[in-house]
Amino acid sequence: MPRRAVITVVVLIVAVFAARLAAQRSDRAPKGVAGEVTRVVDGDTIHVDLDGTDETVRYIGIDTPESVKPGTPVQCFAKRASAHNEQLVGGEDVRLRFDVERRDRYGRLLAYVYRVGDGTFVNAALVRDGYARTLTVPPNVRYADRFAQLQRQAREHRRGLWQAC
Structure with missing residues (x-):
């Protein structure tokens, strides 16, 4: 040759x-908006510094047990879910990807959250490991089927809250 x-x-x-x-x-x-996590509120809510603006970000498609909701007692596995979220994203650079609606009625950004360093899809990881349940709120449904499949697997294998609660 x-x-x-x-x-x-x-x-x-x-x-x-x-x-x-x-x-x-x-x-x-x-692709999306990048920022640094400045605070973990609970298992499904964080604060992110986006170009000098502190934004409250609520994860799309998932719901973790309540640990800080006013008038609601701390739910089973809530503290573990919050701690795991802290381990995943506390102080990390993240990329936020949006769906159809960008904000909820409380003014929080609604996002799919990815760690910049290794690309971990945080919303999916929390469901997969049993720290969160799925919560589908149309029109933000891009990963609803994926989250449902991950939840089935977590439940079948009794991971996280599926064993403890």
């Missing part, structure tokens, strides 16, 4: 691998 053909084949192979790697990374940390 002529040298020019070998070089062309090598360049094509490298280009294919580079494109696949870029696609994998874009799946893990999609």
Whole structure:
């Protein structure tokens, strides 16, 4: 095989691998708004510094047991869910991805949250590990089926709140 053909084949192979790697990374940390977590409120709510503005962010598609809701007693597994959320995102850089509605009636940003460092999809991780249940509120339903599948698996394997509560 002529040298020019070998070089062309090598360049094509490298280009294919580079494109696949870029696609994998874009799946893990999609485009959106980036910021730093400044405070974890509970299992499904955080504060994020977005370009100098402190925003309260509520995770889309999930609900963790209540630990700080006024007038509501602390629910089973609430403290563990909050602590796990702190471990996942406390002080971390995150990327927020939005669905159809960007804010709820309380003015909180509604987002799918990803850790920038490793691309962990936080909403999904909390459901998968049994720290959260699914909560589908149309029109924000992009990952509703995925969350439902993760919840079924967590329940079947008695992970987290599915064993404790």
